Amino acid sequence: MDSVTQILFGGVIAAAGFRAQLGRGAVIAGGAIATLPDLDVLADLVTEPSVINVWLHHRSITHSFPVTLIAGAVIGAGIWAVERRVRRRPRILPKDALDDAGRRSAWMWLGALSAVTHPLLDLFTSYGTQLLAPFSMARFAVNAMPIIDPLYSLPLLAVFLFALLTRRHVDTAQSMAQLVLLYVALYTTMAWGVGRHMEDRAREELRASHPAAAAAARVDAYPVIFQIWWRRIVADLPDEILVGFASPFRDAPIEWTRIPRSENGPGQTPALDAIQSTYEARVFRWFADGRLHWRQLPQDSGGFIFEARDYRYGLPGESVLGFWGLRFRTDAQGRITAPLTPLAERPPFSRAALEELRDGVLGR
Template identity: 45%
Template structure:
C-alpha cells in the first residue's frame, strides 16, 4: 500500500493495542513506524531505477525485519520517553509496550503490502522470492479513510477507550475489505477463463490485477504459448471481456536481451509476467520487455514500464534503459476509469 496508508495503519495498530497504556502520543509513533520499511526507496534516489526494482520491498519488508529491528526501536523510544519524564531507566511495563508496538507495526507493514501486485520479499535476506496476492490496488480511499478517521479519534479524544474502539473497528473493516477484494480476484479469473473456454482458448495462466482506487475493476492478462490477451473486467457490471491479442514474438535478439542482467532483473521483478517484442526505432532494432502486471488503454496497454535495449546488426544488446508509459492523470483518464468500474465497457486496443 502507499506510504500514507501504511502510516495510518501503523497509527491504528498503535491505538488499538497501546493507546490506554502509552497515551495519545502512541498514535504519532505508530504512524512514524508505519513508514519506516518504505525508507528503502532512498536507494532509488541515489542510484537508478534498476536499484529500485531490486531493493524496494526487499530487506525492510521481510517478516524478519520487525522482530530484529523492532526491539531496538522500541528500546530507543522507551529511553527517550523516560528522559522526557525524568525517569531512568525506563519503566519495565512501558518498555515492553514500546517494544511490542514497534515489532507489530513493522511486521504488519509487509503483510498488508502482500495483498498488492507489486511483489514483496517476505523471506529476505534468505530468499529473494517475491510474494504477491492480487487483491488490492496500491491506493484505495475506501481502505484508507476508515484508518484516517480512527487515527483522528485516537489522537484527539481524551478518552482512551474511544480511540481503542475506533481503531479496532477500522482494522476489522480493512481486514474484511481485503478478504472481499481477494475473493474478487478469484471470481474475475474464473469469469475470464470461462469466457476464453467458450471461445475454445485454453489459457496457461490468467491473472487479474486491480486498477487504481478500487478492487472491483481489473486488468486481466491471459497467457498462452502463442499470445498474450489483455482485457478489462468489472465485477460491478460484468460483461464479455473485449480482449486485445498480442502474438508472442520468437526472435534470437529477444533471447539475447532476456539473458542480460537487466533482462533477468525485469523477469524477476515482474514475477515472470513480461511481454517481449522487437521494434524498429529510427532504422535500428530495439528489444522491449514490458511488465504486463500494470497497464491501461492505448500506448501503455502492454505495461506502464519495462526495459528498452538497442540491438546491433549482429544481435548484440546495447545499454538497457527503463521506459515509463503511464497515461496522464487527467479528467479523461479518471472518467474512463469510472466508466469502466460502473459499466464494464471497454474497447479493445491495439498494442
C-alpha cells in the first residue's frame, strides 16, 4: 500500500488499543513506526542506483514478518526508555494509566503491531513482498488491493485525525478505530473475493474457447489503480498471452487482447537464451513472478534489441503489455554492447483515463 495509508493504519492501530493508556503521542508513534519499513528505498544510498537494486531491496528484509515484529518491539522499548528519561512521571496521567512495566509492555506491543501491519498490508497487493527474509527470498502476493484505494484510506484518515485531535472523547476514538479496522478487514476480504470470482469467470470462458489449454493455463486478476472492481485479467497459454479487462458488474464475455509470445521476432534463439541467463534478466523474472514477455528485434548493425516487459500491470491501449521493463542491445553474437535501459511507459493521467476507469468499474 502507499506510505500515507501505512501511516494511517499504524495510527489507527494505536487508537484502537493504546491511545487511552499511552496518550495521543501513541497515535503519532504508531503511524511513524508503521511507515518505517519503506525506508528501504534509501538502499540506493549504499548500493549502485539501478532499477535492479530497487527490485531486489524494496519490500525485502525491512518487510519481513520476523524482522518487523522484532524491530517494532525494540523501537517501542526505545520510545519507553526515552519517555522515562525525559518525563519520569507524566504531569497529567492518561485514563487507565499504567505502571512503568506496563507502559514498557504497551509501547513494545504497539511498536510490534504497527510495524508488522506494514508487510501485512503490502501482502494484499500484486508487487510481491519478501515476508520471510532473510531466510527466504520468496515473494508473496495476494492480488486483492491496488496500491492506492480511496475507499480504503479515507475512513482510516477520518479516524486517525479524530483520535489524534480529540482530548475528551478517547473511548469514542477507540470504538471508531476498532470499527474502521473491522471495515478494512472486510473490504480487503471482499477485494480478494472479487479477484477470485473474476479468475473463475475467466477460466470458464477459456474452457469454452481453449479447451485443450485451459486446464493448465495460469489465470490471475490483477487490481487496477484506485478501486477493486475493474480487473486486469491475464491468462498464460502455451503460444500466447491473453489480457482482458472486466468487472463483476458486466456479464458480457471478456474481450481478450492476444499477444503472441514470439511477437515481432523469432521464437527462442541462442541469443535470447544468452540474454535471459544474465543476472539482470534473472532478477527481473524473479521480481515479475515469471510473467515476462520478450521481444527480439534485429538492428541494422547486425545485432539485436531485446525487450522484456512485466505484463502483470498495464491498461487498455498502448500500455496493454505492461508499464515497465528492460531493454538490452547486443551484437550479432548476442554480447551486450550497451548498458541495459529501463522502460517506463505509464500513460499520462488524464480525464479520459478517469472516465475509462469509471466505465470499467461500472461494466459499461
